[in-house]
Amino acid sequence: MDNVILEIKNLSKSFAKNKVLDGINLTLKKGSVLGLMGENGAGKSTMMKCLFGIYAKDEGQFIFDGKITNFKSPKEALENGVAMVHQELNQCLDRTVTDNLFLGRYPTRAGIIDEAKMLKDANKLFASLNMNVNPSTIMRTMSVSQRQMVEIAKAVSYDAKIIVLDEPTSSLTEREVQKLFSIVNDLKKKGVSFVYISHKMDEIFEICDEVSVLRDGKLIMTKPTKETNMNELIAAMVGRSLDKRFPDVDNTPGDDYLEIDDLSTKFEPQLENISFKVKKGEIFGLYGLVGAGRSELLESIFGIRTIASGSIKVNGKKMRFKSSKDAMDHDFALVTEERKLNGMFGKDTIRFNTVITNLNSYKKNGMLNNILMEEAANRQIKQMKTKCVSCDELITALSGGNQQKVIIGKWMERQPDIFLLDEPTRGIDVGAKYEIYQLIIQMAKQGKTILVVSSEMPEILGITNRIAVMSNHRLAGIVNTHETNQEELLRLSAKYL
Ligand SMILES: Nc1ncnc2c1ncn2[C@@H]1O[C@H](COP(=O)(O)OP(=O)(O)OP(=O)(O)O)[C@@H](O)[C@H]1O
Ligand SMILES: [Mg+2]
Known part of the structure; x- marks a missing residue:
């Protein structure tokens, strides 16, 4: 030996x-x-x-x-x-x-x-x-x-x-x-x-x-x-073979809904003159190399980053969020890529982490209602197939991928109108990824507008309607998913390097 x-x-x-x-x-x-x-x-x-x-x-x-x-x-x-x-x-x-x-x-x-x-x-x-x-x-x-x-x-x-x-x-x-x-x-x-x-x-x-x-x-x-x-x-x-890695993307996007016009941000890394429109019920991918500015873009829309110029409109109405709370009050949600820093209360239970961003929905006669909160937590555990003993378990007792599912679940509970997802399937196994893709498509069919950042080429090609490619903090191009391929995405992501 x-x-x-x-x-x-x-x-x-x-x-x-x-x-x-x-x-x-x-x-x-x-x-x-x-x-x-x-x-x-x-x-x-x-x-x-x-x-x-x-x-x-x-x-x-x-x-x-x-x-x-x-x-x-x-x-x-x-x-x-x-x-x-x-x-x-x-x-x-x-x-x-x-x-x-x-x-x-x-x-x-x-x-x-x-x-x-x-x-x-x-x-x-x-x-x-x-x-x-x-x-x-x-x-x-x-x-x-x-x-x-x-x-x-x-x-x-x-x-x-x-x-x-x-x-x-x-x-x-x-x-x-x-x-x-x-x-x-x-x-x-x-x-x-x-x-x-x-x-x-x-x-x-x-x-x-x-x-x-x-x-x-x-x-x-x-x-x-x-x-x-x-x-x-x-x-x-x-324990079984997966015949497909991606469900059918069978949503039908409606009219233009979210409009980003000539957006630039104030602080490093600075985004420069970004413009695009996303339709209601559309799944809009953001591709680019790590560091291209995709997360910064989502954060700017969500009111976390200071905008220097340009505008954000929803359904023709101008929005300029001063904080993430402001964004949430307007039915935006953001799943961040760094769950430990931004998304998770480590010393609390799955239940707490599920209901925390949405407390008003679990009140009865002005008081937080335990049964409603437990139902919510269990609903998301079931929907996301989170592997846990019960909703009273500490979130830190879950495996990394299962923690991510709880974070996505809590935003699902809010039923956001515009859902910003930053690398939502990072650390999630192949089977569970499929479930998340299905949920994203289902939300789009309900008329939700979805922006999803992913660094995984097959994923971004597998679950979106269109893809915007960012390169060095600028927008390098927007393509229809069924008309593009890996080469084109790579070429665009290198456009401003
Ligand atoms: N400190 C803990 N207390 C209680 N249960 C725990 C603890 N750490 C892990 N577990 C449980 O052990 C099981 C295995 O978790 P583990 O973190 O080893 O999974 P993993 O294979 O690394 O998954 P992932 O791909 O999501 O990282 C999970 O069901 C998890 O809930
Ligand atoms: Mg692990």
Whole structure:
């Protein structure tokens, strides 16, 4: 077993009565990448958190580098050669990159933190990874994708033997993904092993040597990537084969409804002279490379960003929202891409998170009514097929993808007239994506106007009526979905680079 770095034997774990991992057996080879796939809530993150010392396993063994190991904390895991990049970033946003890199292991000299050494080491680390990051930057001022890259660099800096990457590319730009893959390939050659968790098939096939599939806490299959294919993986994940990835887009858009005219924003990154019209009952896609300004556009419409010039009209009536509350009062809704910062109350239950933006609808005689709130939460759990024990569970107890479903559900409860969706299916598994697509199409058929940002080409081509492509904060073109193709979208997204 010389070439094996980690053996997982008969691993089981329950949260209360919920058996989340059930007798898992798995081996990770030295210098290789093992992909881990499975539906939302299948147990992927939990399995790796047991190894990493965040959760205590109930049964089974980890044999790491030939020895039975049972890390009691992430600190112990890190010190012994296991690092993990988490699905949900957990960084001190008001501190610098350097602080975040060395948190919990500040180098000291004569009892005093050695700032100079920290800075030097940080610069060395980024240079060795060929990354362009200023270590003195405050995290909050960086984009999500840069913050994610810092987290990856941090994992690498521990000289770990195993690095677990839990959906590491969810907000990386295409170029950063390629950089990550080249880092992974370099470290592989040095004998580092990876567990790579992702819902993105193309990544799994590009970077993984082997792939394992979990379903409902059980290990369903492990195969060399070369010997399997997408259909086999999907069937293993969902327990049946999905004949279609997208439902029929059979809505009929009406008249022009939302009009954006010559919109520019005031602060960086500045949007320049954006104009387009969206019809009532239309699904309007916004495509572009990460950083092209799509999220900023949605935020400007929603009253979060300061508009410098231009106008927004709904049904011919001028709107200029001063806040998101103002936008919500006019029946707009926005699902943000960064749920942890903007969308979620982590210390509260699924029920609370479902009703919070819509409290007035759950009042009876002026008082909040528990039954109505519970009904709402259960309605959305059912509609979104959220995997949970009950609506009284804390939202943080859900898997990443299931948290996203709760956030979408809460906006569904508001029945918005204009629905802005920013990467709504990020982190959501293939089966559940289909359900969300169906809901979007159904809403459009009810006459709702939908703007959806997606970086996934097949998705934007699969569920929209028209697509606006943004390039470097400008509008590069608008195309009819059934008349366009991947090449045209790519060409437009590079128009102003
Ligand atoms: N701290 C916790 N307390 C209670 N239940 C939990 C906790 N963490 C996870 N679970 C439950 O364990 C199950 C597996 O969750 P896990 O996060 O491992 O899923 P996952 O495969 O990573 O899914 P995703 O693709 O959505 O990230 C879920 O049903 C979840 O609700
Ligand atoms: Mg997970």
